[in-house]
Amino acid sequence: MLQITDKSKCCGCNACVQRCPKQCIVMHEDEEGFLYPQVDVTLCVDCGLCEKVCPMLAQNDVKKALQIFAAKNKNEHQRLRSSSGGIFILLAEQTIKMGGVVFGARFDKNWEVEHCYVETIEELEPLMRSKYVQSRIGNTYKEAEQFLKEGRRVLFVGTSCQILGLHKFLRKDYNNLLSVDFICHGVPSPGVWRKYLQEIKNNASLCEAAGKNTVLPFSLKFMPVITGINFREKGLGGYGWKKFGFVVHGKSPLKGDQNSVLLSTIFNENAFMKAFLYNFILRPSCYSCPVKKGKSESDLTIADFWGIETIYPDFDDDKGVGVMFVHSEKGSNILNLIDIDLLSVKYDEAIKNNPAYYTSVAVPYGRVRFWKFFNTGKTLVESTLLALFSPLSIRIKTKVVLILKKIIGVKNIYN
Ligand SMILES: Cc1cc2nc3c(=O)[nH]c(=O)nc-3n(C[C@H](O)[C@H](O)[C@H](O)COP(=O)(O)OP(=O)(O)OC[C@H]3O[C@@H](n4cnc5c(N)ncnc54)[C@H](O)[C@@H]3O)c2cc1C
Ligand code: SF4
Ligand code: SF4
Ligand code: SF4
Secondary structure (H helix, E strand, C coil): CCCCCCHHHCCCCCHHHHHCCCCCEEEEECCCCCEEEEECCCCCCCCCHHHHHCCCCCCCCCCCCCEEEEEEECCHHHHHCCCCCCHHHHHHHHHHHCCCEEEEEEECCCCCEEEEEECCHHHCHHHCCCCCCCCECCCHHHHHHHHHHCCCCEEEEECHHHHHHHHHHHCCCCCCEEEEEECCCCCECHHHHHHHHHHHHHCHHHHHHHCCCCCCCCCCCCCCEEEEEEEEECCHHHCCCCCCEEEEEEECCCCCCCCEEEEEECHHHCHHHHHHHCCCCECHHHHHCCCCCCCCCCCEEEEECCCHHHHCHHHCCCCCCEEEEECCHHHHHHHCCCCEEEEECCHHHHHCCCHHHCCCCCCCHHHHHHHHHHCCCCCHHHHHHHHHCCCHHHHHHHHHHHHHHHHHCCCCCCC
16 A cells, blocks of 8 residues: 655656545645645555556666657647647647547646546647646546547657556556657646736736736736636747746736736746746655656657757747657657658757756755745745745855766755
């Protein structure tokens, strides 16, 4: 029977919950806003299945990719609406054209992130683009298993641990499954995201502080309703692909317009993106991720091709270039069916500016400070600022740790 004594050993994939024959495992949110399983010991029959399917208990070997490509969707409109090269939408449309089902992450009605499946091309739009928040997997492994057993093609996209969780849950290979992960920096807390959404809606001063591009002032009396969120806006604001344009649209009682821009910033002007990219709000498992370097059993790994402008400048137009690691014949075969620009690249070129492929981030000193402030009532903006403003001695120590990590791969030095 599972017992989570060390939170860094659970990625929250929900495989154990879905596989337990007694349905005696329930996910509970902790004080950092992440879900962890809890077993009702009075119902447990000690069958051990939960441990068998857990992707965190036994590590796979490192897997060398068969081929690596820089990749661009030839349809520019689709590429501009995607986070990077627009590879996902091509794979998804092709799956549906062949009668298949696509699993991915979308916003729910409260703008929290959940996994779901769709069966038509029209339903694919909400699954497009990265949502930088951990998604709830729910029962999607079970649903995928059902479709696979019926002989339907299934495309399942998720973080590397979610993909390994799916494979462990299924416990056998299916020819009709195409599993796709992405290079994963780590997942931010759903609890922090929930509170930040409330801050965006509640607090006019938060919007002022979040960036000079904020367009719409509003007061508590005129609470806006969020109608759209994009973590990777490329067009609006002229942000392009590389600046991580973060845009929130809403319906404001002041303007009544469905598409008012409530917030529009680039990553280094936005408190949530800063807390994410400075690693204050990642799930504990992400600081010692066991599924990097092709260990997730995915057929394809997709990601941003950071640094393409210096390696192959002719391939970059700032509208988004992806990198793709092909791990299986199935992954290779689907590339013949989609309309994509591919450029074969070397491993060193692909990972040069994307260390998340092979290494986890270190726990920053600011993480403890962030949670100290956030859990005692400070806003996300305040907690992030306070966490960033560390004493000089700590900043030097952090810098040394980062340099050491680069040189000899030191991890989790603060643990
Ligand atoms: C939390 C997170 C961290 C990432 N870290 C890196 C990184 O360090 N380096 C890098 O190069 N790329 C990273 N990516 C991947 C990158 O942002 C793009 O998703 C990827 O390049 C695919 O882009 P695309 O244009 O082909 O497809 P898109 O249209 O952007 O499709 C994205 C796919 O990811 C799925 N997805 C979106 N959000 C989530 C989520 N929260 N959980 C699970 N699945 C989700 C969607 O359903 C869709 O299938 C990360 C993505 C996420 C969600
Ligand atoms: S040991 Fe079996 S019954 Fe007990 S929690 Fe795990 S899967 Fe459920
Ligand atoms: S990693 Fe997944 S399977 Fe393992 S304990 Fe956590 S939720 Fe359960
Ligand atoms: S960094 Fe690793 S553990 Fe964290 S979400 Fe990504 S794949 Fe999972």
